[in-house]
Amino acid sequence: MHAVFADFLSGVFLDGAYDLFLFMEFFQHAVMTMNSTIKIFISYSHQDAHYLQPDSLLGFLKGLEREGIEFWTDREIKPGELWDQVIKNQIQTCDIALVLISQGFLDSDYCHNVEIAHFLAGTKYLFPVILSPCNWKRHDWLASRQFLPGGDMTVEEHYREAGERKRLFLAIREGLMERAQLIRQQKSSPHIPPSPPPISMTGKAKIAFCQRLGEDWKLLADYLEITPAEQNRFATGDEGRHIWVWLDNRGRLHELPGMLTDINRPDLARIFTSAPE
Numbered sequence: 135m136h137a138v139f140a141d142f143l144s145g146v147f148l149d150g151a152y153d154l155f156l157f158m159e160f161f162q163h164a165v166m167t168m169n170s171t172i173k174i175f176i177s178y179s180h181q182d183a184h185y186l187q188p189d190s191l192l193g194f195l196k197g198l199e200r201e202g203i204e205f206w207t208d209r210e211i212k213p214g215e216l217w218d219q220v221i222k223n224q225i226q227t228c229d230i231a232l233v234l235i236s237q238g239f240l241d242s243d244y245c246h247n248v249e250i251a252h253f254l255a256g257t258k259y260l261f262p263v264i265l266s267p268c269n270w271k272r273h274d275w276l277a278s279r280q281f282l283p284g285g286d287m288t289v290e291e292h293y294r295e296a297g298e299r300k301r302l303f304l305a306i307r308e309g310l311m312e313r314a315q316l317i318r319q320q321k322s323s324p325h326i327p328p329s330p331p332p333i334s335m336t337g338k339a340k341i342a343f344c345q346r347l348g349e350d351w352k353l354l355a356d357y358l359e360i361t362p363a364e365q366n367r368f369a370t371g372d373e374g375r376h377i378w379v380w381l382d383n384r385g386r387l388h389e390l391p392g393m394l395t396d397i398n399r400p401d402l403a404r405i406f407t408s409a410p411e
Contacts, residue, residue, distance in 0.1 A: 170321070172314040175228035175258075176207045177249045179238035182265055191234075191263075194303040195310065203314055205232075218248075225252045229317050230259045230310065235276065237268035247356040250275060255357050255396045259313055263306060266290045274398045282306055335387055335406065342405045343390075344374035351377060353397050 176192065178185065185191045186207055195205065206224050211217050225231075231253045239245050253260055254275060262270075262281035266288050270276045283292060283302055293299040347354070351373035355365050360380060368376040381387045394403040 170202055170318050172203045172230065172317055173224075173228045174203060174205050174230045174232050174310065175224055175253075176205060176232045176234065177239075177245060177253070178207070178234040179236055179242055179245060181238035182234055182236050185234055185265065191303055191306070194300065195307050198307060198311060198314075201311060201314070203310070221249070222252060225249065225258070226256060228258060230261055230313060232306075232310065233260055233262045234265055235262050235268060235270055235281075236265045240268055240270065240273065246273075247353065251353060251357045251397065254398065255393070257396070259317070261306075261310060261313065264288045278398070282309065339405050340375075340378060343402060344372075344378065346402060346405075347374040347377075347399075350397060350399055354393065357393060357397055 176186070186209065187193060188196075192205065192207075199205070206228065208217065208221060211220050231249075233239075233250075233253075260275075260279060262276055262279060264270060264281060264283065264287070267290075268288075282305060283289065287293075289299065289302065293302045351368075352365075354377060355368075355373070358377070358380070360377070364380075365373075378387070378390075381390060391403040391406045394400070
């Protein structure tokens, strides 16, 4: 919002004169903008921090702040703050996640197991950008989404020239603006969610869940914020049952189908919503 108020100061007090009409016009615009602010969380590996510089991607996007769009990165965490909690709070309140993908990002436990897990859990809109060659195809949450530049292209391989790269940055900017407008429309329109299908927590469903969860138990455990100490107590090969018991003890088993959908395992979620045989 700083850019908006800078416009206010330069437009209302021209040559030392006070213009009441401009003030009222700006005030109305500012109120509307603040009420419809779209927050974008930038998720990235610190190996790719140069994309946050004024002469790179974030600098190219900064003009969107005049359109009521705010960007947040972990560089805004203040000394003494609990950085993990601050990041999770920002993820919870954001509308869009601009995800800058590289191998460094995909190999980061925090980026993958905390940030991405929380984005998916909160049904945030993910806007991935492939910066450099990486094994993105091995990640279902990424392979199943549209991203830029598209296909097998990456920013660093196929957009080396300054003009080409700015053209791509413009496409990213326009894509974010379009998504922001859609989110504003959704926020202003009443929405009645459909009734969820009945959930069946039978012994048969429990066995199928435990047998088929596989290595995704780690993602589900991180999604649930089960502490590493608790996870270490899970018997190897029996992690699914431990998570089931953990949920049951807290009266949260009914949430399991939704959680499985959030971590991109709708096949397991269907175990609990299928009609009984």
